[in-house]
Amino acid sequence: MIIIMRAGAPKAHAERIVQEIETFKLTPVPMFGVERTVIAVIGDERNLSINQLEAFPGVEKVMRVLKPYKLVSRETKKEKTVITVNGVKIGHEKVVAAMAGPCSVESEEQMEEVCSKLQKLGIKLLRGGAYKPRTGPYSFQGLGPEGLDIMRRAADRHGMAVITEVLDIRDIDEVAAKADILQIGTRNMQNYALLKEVGKIQKPIMLKRGMNSTIEEWLLAAEYILANGNPNVILCERGIRTFEDATRNTLAIDAVPLVKELSHLPVIIDPTHGTGKKSLIEPMTKAGIAAGADGFIIEVHPNPEAALSDAQQQITPKEFATLLKNCKVIAQAVNKEIK
Ligand code: PEP
Ligand code: MN
Secondary structure, three states: OEEEEOOOOOHHHHHHHHHHHHHOOOEEEEEEOOOOEEEEEEOOHHHOOHHHHHOOOOEEEEEOOOOOOOOOEOOOOOOOOOEEEOOEEEOOOOEEEEEEEOOEOOOHHHHHHHHHHHHHOOOOEEEOEOOOOOOOOOOOOOOOHHHHHHHHHHHHHOOOEEEEEOOOHHHHHHHHHHOOEEEEOHHHOOOHHHHHHHOOOOOOEEEEOOOOOOHHHHHHHHHHHHHOOOOOEEEEEOOEOOOOOOOOOEOOOOHHHHHHHHEOOOEEEOHHHHHOOHHHHHHHHHHHHHOOOOEEEEEEOOOHHHOOOOHHHOEOHHHHHHHHHHHHHHHHHOOOEEO
16 A cells, blocks of 8 residues: 655654554555655555545545455465356366356246256256346246245256355345355345355355446455355356446446456356347357356246246247357357356
8 A cells, every 4th residue: 555645744644644554563664755755555455444544634645556355366366266066167267157047937837948958958057036136026026935946846857056046145045055056136246244144155156246336346245255254256247337228238248357367256247137138148148258258147038028027138948059059169269168
């Protein structure tokens, strides 16, 4: 951290900051210039608050040198985190993990139909929402516990693992008992109480990027989970809100290579929620794979027109089969295989 004192600030002000830094067991290195003093801080500055230091008399500006997150950072851990679920090595340099399934779990028949088709396509990771975070309270809210059971049974019949959203701290145990990966949705990315609780279990957590969150806020949200003891976090770029209204969200493909520079955690993309438009799903999946995504999650419904949520953006198993075939070539081009 670098602390810049105001021009002409008395020496006593700088000395007060030096004392303050020392109480944190860090090493202040003051440099007294002709006009102003600059104080460098050596040591892990993450416990220091910029706002607090800037409130001291004589301080003009405080700048961080280190990133505010630690455990998720590449600086802390050089090798990539690989999370193996149902034999799929998520985060492995040669793997693109494929996750697919409907937006919501609706019935036994729906899940059976979609799973039998996905199984034929070699899909090992089944998505589906039992608890749905809907924008309006009158929209379909998901089948809850019954949905979890339906999904678990369908997945077991077809040798698949389950990824599903947990909306509420009170449901964590129940969801963790039935699911293989717990999803934290975009609306809950900054629900710190929930993040802390899923940090206390060991099941993998897929953390979606908040639709209004910066990459730094997203990585700090992941840091909450790791800091509470769960190292198994998969990040998912699902699109952010921009001024553009031709698509549902703007899928930030650049987040994929950038987050991979900053963090060792696997990063996948959600081109379904990222665009909200069927015709854009395949091209954006290709773009994500080309940009280095460790996987993708796509909404596939046996009969999208009749879907109880997100009908406009779900594709059929047949369309998904074509997408998979066309994406294989891109995966090969970046020396990976879709698993
Ligand atoms: C979902 O995956 O079904 C979902 C609700 O996603 P998001 O949190 O990205 O909107
Ligand atoms: Mn959805």
